[in-house]
Amino acid sequence: MAEASRTAPSPTNSVCVIGPQYCLPYPIEVGIVKKVMTISDGNFVVMDANGNILFKVRGALLTFVHERRVMVDATGNPIVTLRSKFRTVHDRWQVFRGESTEQNNMLFSAKTSSILYLKTKLHVFLVGNVTEDVCDFRVEGSWFDRSCVVYLGETSTVVAQMKKKHTVGSVLLGKDNYTVTVHPYVDYAFMVAIILILDEINHSGQ
Template sequence: MATGDEMIKVVGDRYCFPYTMELVVKKKLQSFSNSHYDVFDTTGNILLRVDGSVWNLQRRRVMTDPAGFPVITLREKGNGKLQQPISWRHEWQIYEGESSDPNHLLFRAKRSSGFRLKSNLDVYIGSQFKKGAGDFRVTGSIASLSIKVRRGNSIIAEVSHNYTWKSYKGKESFKVKVYPEVDYAFIVALLVIMHENENV
């Protein structure tokens, strides 16, 4: 589990709590071209929503708070200078609100390798491109029903996929455990990216 008292805030400190957060994320395919994620606490209160089109040339998802105000925007980046010429190595860029301004870029997430069965992610904070390991690593896969988010050797969040017959109908559910002082909006964004990468 996570160690130390340092707050890990990426989206914002309002999403960090001094205790372990237990979340339920429910995903529903609303139509052929649109899917929706709802994030709840253990008492059923809605905390976040994520919407966006599934099938388009540049996928884009917007995370909103319960009142509908944009929190972050997740944009899939096409091949370019910062991306390897392997189309399977999807890169996502996450911005404050609905911005696409480079000054508002919070973090980037890229598949560690296009050839691995597990679609691990390297996560880089800010706009500065770095070679080698990212600031965070996401390991596991939706298919294996288990995902872990790591910072160095410490696990800061864990996700389990509640796979049922409803999953075949476009309805999926995930249990998310976010350790103390870790930004849960950041963790939910990584879960959405993992799910998107495995459903291209």
């Protein structure tokens, strides 16, 4: 895994967290559809611009102290596991490779620094960032407007942007339909996982 630099992603300096196959040399736009009623496919489906399924998210598995979701590819192979810990001071999620929740398979963690006055701020720390003095990525924007930007660390370098998209399909098939534009050489699976965490955090209090 290449640690993120403070400079814009490039062919020799890509943002690769989950896997190099998700780092494309051109921008990619993905749609994240949140369903209202599901049976077995989970409550999120992630598609590319042509409507091809990239990822699905399995429904929550609840324990006494954790909530867990698994993001799988189109064929059902687990990509990452997202796990939150209940009753923490900050909403905090940990993301692990595959279906593991072992610390040696952790990829990154995320915690809120603010969800006040409809404004969202999420700090993301890669696993090698032990002190967490400075975040590796941050998300800022308005969740109410479904408009958020993912930045590289504390810089002004944008790596992805999210906006709400209203379509007939979103009205008929789901509650929300987000569009996420991921910049070149940025791990789009990683960006999707961050947006999914944002959704869970912002809906947990509703």
